[in-house]
Amino acid sequence: xxxxxxxxxxxxxxxxxxxxxxxxxxxxxxxxxxxxxxxxxxxxxxxxxxxxxxxxxxxxxxxxxxxxxxxxxxxxxxxxxxxxxxxxxxxxxxxxxxxxxxxxxxxxxxxxxxxxxxxxxxxxxxxxxxxxxxxxxxxxxxxxxxxxxxxxxxxxxxxxxxxxxxxxxxxxxxxxxxxxxxxxxxxxxxxxxxxxxxxxxxxxxxxxxxxxxxxxxxxxxxxxxxxxxxxxxxxxxxxxxxxxxxxxxxxxxxxxxxxxxxxxxxxxxxxxxxxxxxxxxxxxxxxxxxxxxxxxxxxxxxxxxxxxxxxxxxxxxxxxxxxxxxxxxxxxxxxx
Amino acid sequence: xxxxxxxxxxxxxxxxxxxxxxxxxxxxxxxxxxxxxxxxxxxxxxxxxxxxxxxxxxxxxxxxxxxxxxxxxxxxxxxxxxxxxxxxxxxxxxxxxxxxxxxxxxxxxxxxxxxxxxxxxxxxxxxxxxxxxxxxxxxxxxxxxxxxxxxxxxxxxxxxxxxxxxxxxxxxxxxxxxxxxxxxxxxxxxxxxxxxxxxxxxxxxxxxxxxxxxxxxxxxxxxxxxxxxxxxxxxxxxxxxxxxxxxxxxxxxxxxxxxxxxxxxxxxxxxxxxxxxxxxxxxxxxxxxxxxxxxxxxxxxxxxxxxxxxxxxxxxxxxxxxxxxxxxxxxxxxxx
DNA sequence: ACTTGCAATGAAACCGTTTTCATAACATGC
DNA sequence: GCATGTTATGAAAACGGTTTCATTGCAAGT
Numbered sequence: 001x002x003x004x005x006x007x008x009x010x011x012x013x014x015x016x017x018x019x020x021x022x023x024x025x026x027x028x029x030x031x032x033x034x035x036x037x038x039x040x041x042x043x044x045x046x047x048x049x050x051x052x053x054x055x056x057x058x059x060x061x062x063x064x065x066x067x068x069x070x071x072x073x074x075x076x077x078x079x080x081x082x083x084x085x086x087x088x089x090x091x092x093x094x095x096x097x098x099x100x101x102x103x104x105x106x107x108x109x110x111x112x113x114x115x116x117x118x119x120x121x122x123x124x125x126x127x128x129x130x131x132x133x134x135x136x137x138x139x140x141x142x143x144x145x146x147x148x149x150x151x152x153x154x155x156x157x158x159x160x161x162x163x164x165x166x167x168x169x170x171x172x173x174x175x176x177x178x179x180x181x182x183x184x185x186x187x188x189x190x191x192x193x194x195x196x197x198x199x200x201x202x203x204x205x206x207x208x209x210x211x212x213x214x215x216x217x218x219x220x221x222x223x224x225x226x227x228x229x230x231x232x233x234x235x236x237x238x239x240x241x242x243x244x245x246x247x248x249x250x251x252x253x254x255x256x257x258x259x260x261x262x263x264x265x266x267x268x269x270x271x272x273x274x275x276x277x278x279x280x281x282x283x284x285x286x287x288x289x290x291x292x293x294x295x296x297x298x299x300x301x302x303x304x305x306x307x308x309x310x311x312x313x314x315x316x317x318x319x320x321x322x323x324x325x326x327x328x329x330x331x332x333x334x335x336x
Numbered sequence: 337x338x339x340x341x342x343x344x345x346x347x348x349x350x351x352x353x354x355x356x357x358x359x360x361x362x363x364x365x366x367x368x369x370x371x372x373x374x375x376x377x378x379x380x381x382x383x384x385x386x387x388x389x390x391x392x393x394x395x396x397x398x399x400x401x402x403x404x405x406x407x408x409x410x411x412x413x414x415x416x417x418x419x420x421x422x423x424x425x426x427x428x429x430x431x432x433x434x435x436x437x438x439x440x441x442x443x444x445x446x447x448x449x450x451x452x453x454x455x456x457x458x459x460x461x462x463x464x465x466x467x468x469x470x471x472x473x474x475x476x477x478x479x480x481x482x483x484x485x486x487x488x489x490x491x492x493x494x495x496x497x498x499x500x501x502x503x504x505x506x507x508x509x510x511x512x513x514x515x516x517x518x519x520x521x522x523x524x525x526x527x528x529x530x531x532x533x534x535x536x537x538x539x540x541x542x543x544x545x546x547x548x549x550x551x552x553x554x555x556x557x558x559x560x561x562x563x564x565x566x567x568x569x570x571x572x573x574x575x576x577x578x579x580x581x582x583x584x585x586x587x588x589x590x591x592x593x594x595x596x597x598x599x600x601x602x603x604x605x606x607x608x609x610x611x612x613x614x615x616x617x618x619x620x621x622x623x624x625x626x627x628x629x630x631x632x633x634x635x636x637x638x639x640x641x642x643x644x645x646x647x648x649x650x651x652x653x654x655x656x657x658x659x660x661x662x663x664x665x666x667x668x669x670x671x672x
Numbered sequence: 673a674c675t676t677g678c679a680a681t682g683a684a685a686c687c688g689t690t691t692t693c694a695t696a697a698c699a700t701g702c
Numbered sequence: 703g704c705a706t707g708t709t710a711t712g713a714a715a716a717c718g719g720t721t722t723c724a725t726t727g728c729a730a731g732t
Contacts, residue, residue: 014712050450051688054390070415079406080430094430096418230573254616280557280590282618350682387718
């Protein structure tokens with residue numbers, strides 16, 4: 001591959017001039033510029049990114065840490081990130097962390113070793129869990145679909161509590177009282193927030209959430225199927241299930257149908273996220289929309305802001321959610 | 337951030353020695369090594385990747401070009417790639433090409449400008465479409481889930497023709513004769529290969545595939561729903577639909593059910609890919625398994641091979657597919 | 673004792689750009 | 703005509719490591 005030296009020789013100028021021809025053509029006389037460009041063209045010269053980046057000590061790259069790239073929701077967030085990154089000339093390094101803390105820590109180390117300019121975290125862990133020098137760590141970091149709103153770095157997420165509360169309220173307003181919770185992974189903040197939201201709605205309706213109506217599990221189809229199985233066998237009296245993700249809900253639907261239940265008449269089920277498949281279920285899934293792509297876009301936009309040192313506006317946006325009513329829920333007789 | 341010079345000074349050695357301490361400790365005396373490591377630790381020194389990579393002219397990064405990162409199938413392939421990449425110390429740059437040729441061309445240019453060592457293409461386009469100097473282009477390239485087996489670079493895919501043929505044969509063996517095709521995007525090679533497979537099976541059974549039984553569309557839920565709509569209104573006599581992807585099939589199921597059809601009794605539908613959601617459909621989808629993660633793994637393994645100049649074995653592996661029989665298909669009376 | 677070979681280390685070149693600083697040429701204002 | 707400013711360009715330093723090559727000290731072989 002031709003180098004800047006070759007071009008400069010062919011054009012009869014110095015390497016500096018060639019460099020300027022690409023970075024700021026207005027600095028050159030029209031005549032010189034033409035000659036340089038012609039020489040570059042002839043030699044098919046392209047500047048070495050490696051050398052450029054090394055010189056300027058920026059990678060123009062941001063690292064995205066995603067717990068599971070094959071998960072539809074995460075994939076959509078990444079898609080949103082990607083769009084904005086491309087628009088702004090950033091490259092995306094993605095690592096599938098498998099929710100492993102060490103992998104995540106290695107990720108943030110990548111910016112300390114100049115392999116990425118910043119990191120967007122999609123996992124649960126806040127920066128503080130990933131770096132020993134807690135508050136001394138100043139790397140560009142943005143946390144998407146996380147939960148911490150009191151951090152010093154940008155976070156973009158939804159109000160899980162409110163979204164969950166509104167979903168539960170909807171179910172309660174339709175007369176449901178024995179409501180099972182198909183929760184996600186126990187101990188996860190997002191799980192806790194949604195659970196709190198569910199509980200708040202119930203208490204507003206004067207019903208207390210019994211422990212035996214809660215079943216934890218993975219945020220996945222299989223997780224939902226299993227949780228539903230256990231919950232169904234333990235509490236056959238439930239008239240509805242609040243699932244903490246669409247995948248969980250769809251898994252539960254499968255289980256319910258395998259058990260011969262007719263949905264939604266025998267059992268109402270709601271999801272969370274509004275992934276596309278929910279719309280194509282049988283019955284189509286009532287859920288709460290989480291703007292996944294948008295979250296990604298906003299996260300990357302914020303990242304651009306911090307990388308350019310021109311962050312402005314809200315640093316902890318809470319993106320709007322929305323109830324999506326379809327047919328997986330039915331009204332139930334008010335208890336006497 | 338501390339630099340190698342600082343460490344060398346603190347340890348009282350030359351920078352070269354510090355460098356060796358990290359790259360090949362066996363070259364140092366135990367005593368020196370200990371001193372260097374201690375100094376590095378004390379200063380929290382980490383070598384600058386940027387400088388290292390620049391020096392050795394490798395990025396340890398491979399670019400994966402995916403037409404749509406939010407698509408479940410692609411996401412699974414990426415997941416497989418990621419696993420092997422991580423195992424081998426490679427980073428993954430991913431760009432969502434939106435199936436855009438210019439974006440893809442820019443992608444392959446990234447290896448010419450030393451931004452990536454090689455590229456794994458998940459889109460349809462072969463290298464030859466993306467580079468003017470067709471055969472002169474020698475960048476490390478591997479094509480996954482593509483179709484060309486006569487290229488000089490590695491390709492990893494399935495036998496679309498055979499897989500499609502076996503699926504169609506299955507349907508035919510169950511008595512179906514009026515079979516609609518929910519095809520993918522017209523003009524795509526993969527679409528053509530699967531169509532050829534379908535047709536071959538039918539001809540083996542003495543039935544010819546009428547044009548009016550073929551409907552093209554996007555490889556998506558919405559695409560499937562629309563195609564099914566059109567096909568159903570045009571050819572109400574079809575007893576089965578062969579879809580070219582699970583998403584198409586699931587979209588079609590939705591349409592069929594909205595129209596009041598009972599599945600599989602009124603209409604059998606088959607998919608292609610075996611994405612997880614197919615298992616949770618109602619009815620559960622009969623489909624043909626395509627080993628997406630495995631394809632990614634093999635692709636990345638091959639990439640490692642070419643990057644290390646030690647490619648061995650089959651360079652055009654055809655991964656095995658498998659019929660997955662569930663409940664979206666039923667037997668039909670043999671025509672008299 | 674004298675070469676030979678090997679292990680441990682350091683000095684310095686090198687990777688391919690960008691950027692700073694100096695310079696030359698030329699126009700401008702007085 | 704002379705100081706002054708401006709524009710176009712080049713020389714060389716700098717970025718932070720790795721690697722080559724030379725050197726030194728020491729053990730082994732003859």
